[in-house]
Amino acid sequence: MFESSHLAKKYKIKKCECPSGKMTRFVEPCLLFFLSRKSSYGYELMERLNNFGFQEAKPDPAMVYRTLRYLEKEGCVSSKWDTGQAGPAKRNYTLTSKGLALLHAWAEGIAIRRQVLGKFLNQYKEHFKGKKPLNVSSK
Amino acid sequence: MFESSHLAKKYKIKKCECPSGKMTRFVEPCLLFFLSRKSSYGYELMERLNNFGFQEAKPDPAMVYRTLRYLEKEGCVSSKWDTGQAGPAKRNYTLTSKGLALLHAWAEGIAIRRQVLGKFLNQYKEHFKGKKPLNVSSK
């Protein structure tokens, strides 16, 4: 019912109507968290994101690689090439103390965000509990 | 620590470093839900958003008004001018049955999203439970 998309027109809103409600920049805290457990590289981190519980399709490699580079630019991770293994060289990332602080900050923000979603859902459930829709036009 | 922002350069990532992790398009389900309880107009809905629990600053009027117009274009709400009251005319919005269906779809998506955040937080808490940071360089 909400799948059709629209012609792009400047300054007219055009978007996917699917109510996914994704969390903005959620890959960033995930990467920080994965790295807090173990140093790793883009391709493997991508696979872990994939198994994390996203209902969305596979995470975009571009997102993963660019986020890692951004985090490095900010001093939140550091990297070095790993050419020791078989296969193409990997860029191995390690969390820095600044990155750890950022992860903790993210965790606080995510906890608050989760509470807001809970508040929404509680009010929603309360309102529609065993109830026919009200205040809704038949159009 | 994460407040500084960067010079804009094309195709270089530039963003606010605050880990807000806002939920994409969250005003949309909020507006739908508010309207499911009572027909209303932009300015009042804006105030309700303000009291909903956002840690963010006041919601942007542009977001509210444009989202309402978008929802009307999609047939999820309908509006008519209310000139009966004192003050400037209000555009009064009413939820349609399509809008109600969209609200229900949003609620499902939000519930899933909340679970993902919970999963993240559980793993995070588990990992850092009474523990000194590990695998973190001292840089």
Add this chain to the structure above:
DNA sequence: TCATATATATGTATATTACATATAGTATAC
């Protein structure tokens, strides 16, 4: 009348995500 509150709306810069594509090393199947 001047400031303030109410009310709606648009313009555009910035931020974020999605999709496409490029490159290259290695393995294995034929």
Add this chain to the structure above:
DNA sequence: GTATACTATATGTAATATACATATATATGA
């Protein structure tokens, strides 16, 4: 030996979403 697939990183750009600025108009109270 070479075509194919998998591993691995990276960039270009279109589409989407948010943030900030600003414009307009009505009404109220100092």
